[in-house]
Amino acid sequence: MGGNIDKPGFATLCIHGKKHLDKHEADRPIRAVSTPIFQSSTFAFENVAHGAAVFRGEDSSYVYTRLGNPTQTALETEMAYLEQGEAALALASGMAAATTAVLTCCRCGDHIVSGDTLYGGTHQLFTQTLPRMGITVTEVPAYDPEDFAAAITKKTRLVYLESPANPTLVLSDIAAIAEIAHRKGIPVLVDNTFCTPYLQNPLVLGADIVLHSATKYIGGHGDTVAGILVGKADWILRARMEILRDVGGCISPFNAWLLLRGLKTLPVRMDRHMENAMEIAHFLSYHPKVTEVIYPGLKTHPQHELASRQQRGFGGMISFMVKGGREAGRVVMDNVQLCTLAVSLGDVDTLIEHPASMTHSTYSEEELRKVHIDPGMVRLSVGLENVEDIIADLRRALALA
Numbered sequence: 001m002g003g004n005i006d007k008p009g010f011a012t013l014c015i016h017g018k019k020h021l022d023k024h025e026a027d028r029p030i031r032a033v034s035t036p037i038f039q040s041s042t043f044a045f046e047n048v049a050h051g052a053a054v055f056r057g058e059d060s061s062y063v064y065t066r067l068g069n070p071t072q073t074a075l076e077t078e079m080a081y082l083e084q085g086e087a088a089l090a091l092a093s094g095m096a097a098a099t100t101a102v103l104t105c106c107r108c109g110d111h112i113v114s115g116d117t118l119y120g121g122t123h124q125l126f127t128q129t130l131p132r133m134g135i136t137v138t139e140v141p142a143y144d145p146e147d148f149a150a151a152i153t154k155k156t157r158l159v160y161l162e163s164p165a166n167p168t169l170v171l172s173d174i175a176a177i178a179e180i181a182h183r184k185g186i187p188v189l190v191d192n193t194f195c196t197p198y199l200q201n202p203l204v205l206g207a208d209i210v211l212h213s214a215t216k217y218i219g220g221h222g223d224t225v226a227g228i229l230v231g232k233a234d235w236i237l238r239a240r241m242e243i244l245r246d247v248g249g250c251i252s253p254f255n256a257w258l259l260l261r262g263l264k265t266l267p268v269r270m271d272r273h274m275e276n277a278m279e280i281a282h283f284l285s286y287h288p289k290v291t292e293v294i295y296p297g298l299k300t301h302p303q304h305e306l307a308s309r310q311q312r313g314f315g316g317m318i319s320f321m322v323k324g325g326r327e328a329g330r331v332v333m334d335n336v337q338l339c340t341l342a343v344s345l346g347d348v349d350t351l352i353e354h355p356a357s358m359t360h361s362t363y364s365e366e367e368l369r370k371v372h373i374d375p376g377m378v379r380l381s382v383g384l385e386n387v388e389d390i391i392a393d394l395r396r397a398l399a400l401a
């Protein structure tokens with residue numbers, strides 16, 4: 001049974017049909033308006049010499065989707081542009097971005113100084129997982145640049161900030177802390193998840209690396225888990241070729257595409273998130289059952305001035321405390337109907353959650369007290385519904401508390 005590749009059999013045609021498309025691309029350019037999803041794990045070499053040149057780093061052709069893919073590149077190019085950085089790296093999750101960043105900067109014996117209010121997963125990485133690998137972290141009050149100066153040692157290789165921080169909305173003065181760190185030659189990373197590049201550009205303020213949980217506002221629709229790093233081209237190349245290559249937290253082409261789609265509406269969504277959040281913050285401030293409202297846009301926020309200087313808007317996240325503490329907060333969260341009781345944030349849907357028992361349950365009771373996460377604190381990620389409907393829902397639930 002002699003085969004003939006000019007008259008391929010059925011199974012061969014099933015697999016190789018696409019080659020005809022490749023052949024025709026030259027005389028029939030595609031010019032797709034939406035970046036296509038390059039759902040391909042691997043990319044062909046012209047010949048062995050070409051493949052060898054790619055592996056020597058002398059040719060930038062695509063090789064394998066863990067290391068790069070055209071849909072990822074489109075996302076990375078856009079994110080670098082929006083954050084005003086040289087290059088970006090898209091990853092499977094915000095935590096994959098955090099791990100990749102830390103491992104690019106640190107080895108066994110090294111030290112990190114970070115703000116003390118962090119996403120719960122980052123806190124767990126810093127206090128449980130990294131110490132097992134010989135990397136230690138000192139968490140200091142995020143609002144005082146002098147605390148960062150005092151905590152830096154000869155072993156410090158990274159300063160890690162989250163501003164505004166999850167869930168206390170404490171801000172760090174990025175420019176002041178970057179100046180302190182740079183005097184000692186230490187790079188500064190800022191988790192910019194809450195602001196997005198629409199509201200804050202940490203690199204312009206002096207930071208060296210920006211991190212996003214793109215799961216949140218960048219994706220924006222609650223359908224994707226992803227992360228992004230932005231920084232200098234040589235640092236991003238090391239993150240990709242030393243850590244991502246070996247640790248493997250790559251993003252799928254489909255998820256990269258979802259983020260590209262999310263980015264198209266980011267400014268429009270952020271404007272509405274903020275408009276709604278400001279109205280809800282005012283409503284909560286005047287509600288007799290609410291004892292405290294934390295929103296950087298309120299003049300009562302202790303860092304309102306810094307927020308106005310450092311950010312171009314105040315974001316869509318609010319934390320508040322209900323009279324009667326934890327139990328009263330539980331009644332509110334168990335009785336909302338429009339707001340959804342769920343972790344995550346930055347979605348078109350309004351999400352409500354209890355940090356002490358959910359996103360920040362990795363903090364001990366004592367740690368929660370130290371970083372001012374009240375056991376009764378309720379966190380609200382304000383969505384894009386009609387604001388009067390969100391307020392009506394909160395008013396009804398608060399009446400029961």
Ligand SMILES: *Cc1c(COP(=O)(O)O)cnc(C)c1O
Pocket residue numbers: 093094095096119121122162166191193194213214215216225226227344
């Ligand atoms: C959610 C979140 C993370 C973690 O990101 P994942 O995409 O869930 O891995 C990190 N930082 C902040 C501020 C977050 O809100």
